[in-house]
Amino acid sequence: NAGVTQTPKFQVLKTGQSMTLQCAQDMNHNSMYWYRQDPGMGLRLIYYSASEGTTDKGEVPNGYNVSRLNKREFSLRLESAAPSQTSVYFCASTLGGSSYNEQFFGPGTRLTVL
């Protein structure tokens, strides 16, 4: 099992460009999450998908959109990138929606917006 995979690993964008971050999991998990990690701030939840076909906003959703393409895949889109979106992005998944469930994290995507 590969677990949670993310592509790309690194990306540099210019202000105003768009891009999609891809995430896939092969653990048959129902719930998937997108976080951003900034220095000194821990991880903050951008969007999550409790199950296939549903998505909900997290703590910092502005400037992002998501798509739960199927049970395996959950993508994050930046329509018009801004320097404030420079960050490391992590995708995670859990078996179900219980708050007790362990989250499994991908290796991250390091995004720089110039």
Place this chain on the structure above:
Amino acid sequence: AQSVTQLDSHVSVSEGTPVLLRCNYSSSYSPSLFWYVQHPNKGLQLLLKYTSAATLVKGINGFEAEFKKSETSFHLTKPSAHMSDAAEYFCVVTRNTGGFKTIFGAGTRLFVKA
């Protein structure tokens, strides 16, 4: 409302000495509490979680944490530090009542000196 405070941004110990990483939380609901570890340029990995079954929780690599409701604390300890423990550690509170919410502490970076 939920919040997580990791009381130290950096902790430095010598190899073979005890480790203490402190975490205080607040939660309107019975919390689910976790400690995750992040090695440089890697994703996060679960160390341990509190599920209300026992107040002393044992995790991987010799780490353990004690849930103290009266002190609203969930401190992480290890009797003897190893060089491989050098990493960043995150205390996390999660709930799934009235919508999923997860709050990460800002993180504590652990340095281990030879």
